[in-house]
Amino acid sequence: xxxxALQQIHSxxxxxxxxxxxxxxxxERYTRALHKKLNLSFDILTDLHLKIAEQFRLVFxxxxxxxxxxxxxxxxLDRFNDEPEYRLPMPARYVIDKDGIIRVADVNADYxxxxxxxxxxxxxxxxxxxxxx
Amino acid sequence: xxxxxxxxxxxxxxxESGAPPYNAxxxxxxxxxxxxxxxxxxxxxxxxxxxxxxAPSFTSFSQDHVQINSTDLxxxxxxxxxxxxxHW
Numbered sequence: 001x002x003x004x005a006l007q008q009i010h011s012x013x014x015x016x017x018x019x020x021x022x023x024x025x026x027x028e029r030y031t032r033a034l035h036k037k038l039n040l041s042f043d044i045l046t047d048l049h050l051k052i053a054e055q056f057r058l059v060f061x062x063x064x065x066x067x068x069x070x071x072x073x074x075x076x077l078d079r080f081n082d083e084p085e086y087r088l089p090m091p092a093r094y095v096i097d098k099d100g101i102i103r104v105a106d107v108n109a110d111y112x113x114x115x116x117x118x119x120x121x122x123x124x125x126x127x128x129x130x131x132x133x
Numbered sequence: 134x135x136x137x138x139x140x141x142x143x144x145x146x147x148x149e150s151g152a153p154p155y156n157a158x159x160x161x162x163x164x165x166x167x168x169x170x171x172x173x174x175x176x177x178x179x180x181x182x183x184x185x186x187x188a189p190s191f192t193s194f195s196q197d198h199v200q201i202n203s204t205d206l207x208x209x210x211x212x213x214x215x216x217x218x219x220h221w
Contacts, residue, residue, distance in 0.1 A: 001144070005137040006215060017210035021201070023191075024217040028198060035196040044217070045193040045201055055189035057181045058216055066168045069161055081219065090177065092216040096188045098207050107181040109173040111218065112145050116137055120213055127211050 002091075002114050003038055009117045010041050016121075016128045023047045025081040025089065048082065053089035058107065062086040095123050103127060188214070 006020055013020055020042040024031060031044040045052075050059050062070070067086045091111050095104035104123045106115040135143070148155045149162050182188065192202045206212050 001137060001140055002215065003217065006213070013213065018212065019206055019209060020213045020215065021203075021206060022215045022217050023193070024219055026219045028194060028196060030219070031196040043195040043197075043199075043201055045191075045195055047193060052189070052191045052193065053216055055182075055191065056216070058177075060172055060175075060177055063168055063171065065164060069164050072161075088218045089216045090172075090181065091218060092181065092214075094182070094188065094214045096203075096207065096212045096214060098210055100188050100190070100207055102182055102184055102186045102188050103211075105181070105183050107178050109178050110169050112141055112169075114137055114141060118136075124211060124213070 003034075003040060003044075005114075005117045006042070006120075007038065007040055009121050012121055013124060016124050018124050018128070021045060023052050023089075025050050025053070025083055025087075027082060047089070050083070050087055050089060056089075056092065056094070058089040058092055059087050060090065060109075062088060093120065095120065095127070097127060098131075 003022060006022070010020055022042065022044045024044060025047050026034075027048070028046050031046055035044050047053055053059050090107055090109055091114065092105070092107040093115055094102055094106075097103050104120070108114070148157055151157055151159060151162075188203070190203045192200060195201050203212070203214075
């Protein structure tokens with residue numbers, strides 16, 4: 001749902017001179033399928049073994065009891081992510097300015113909560129206005 | 134269209150109702166709530182990179198196996214970086 005919502009703001013993001021990139025531990029065969037299915041105009045990068053998420057300090061290990069539950073649903077992260085330790089990134093959305101400084105950070109351990117893309121757009125507008133001053 | 138959070142809430146409500154098409158057992162939902170609460174309690178959110186921190190530069194492969202570098206992207210302008218746990 002979040003990727004579709006980001007897709008809806010992408011053209012406006014581009015008008016502001018900004019970009020969107022999605023980072024996921026999923027392997028390329030799955031990102032390729034997802035990208036095609038959702039008809040996205042931004043890239044999804046494969047963060048193999050969570051090297052990027054580690055640098056943003058977002059990585060956690062699923063507890064055994066949850067791993068077993070997901071397995072019972074048929075979700076096997078070792079296959080999708082080549083991640084036998086069942087580690088995942090917390091969902092997070094960052095806005096980084098062109099100097100590489102984080103200007104907005106939305107990080108939530110509860111994966112059912114996400115910031116609105118319309119808010120992200122407003123934050124980019126504010127950044128672009130500040131840059132024009 | 135409804136807000137993203139509204140749609141997420143609607144999905145959560147449908148999933149947690151235990152009704153079709155998900156038919157999620159009550160114990161499974163309890164387990165998921167417990168895991169989220171435990172993760173929050175570790176303080177992991179506070180340890181993640183924050184506003185004002187320098188973002189690490191990164192390089193990885195796109196869905197089309199094109200190598201993408203964050204430094205190149207930032208040269209074009211600000212960047213929204215979204216961490217996504219997966220489609221599963």
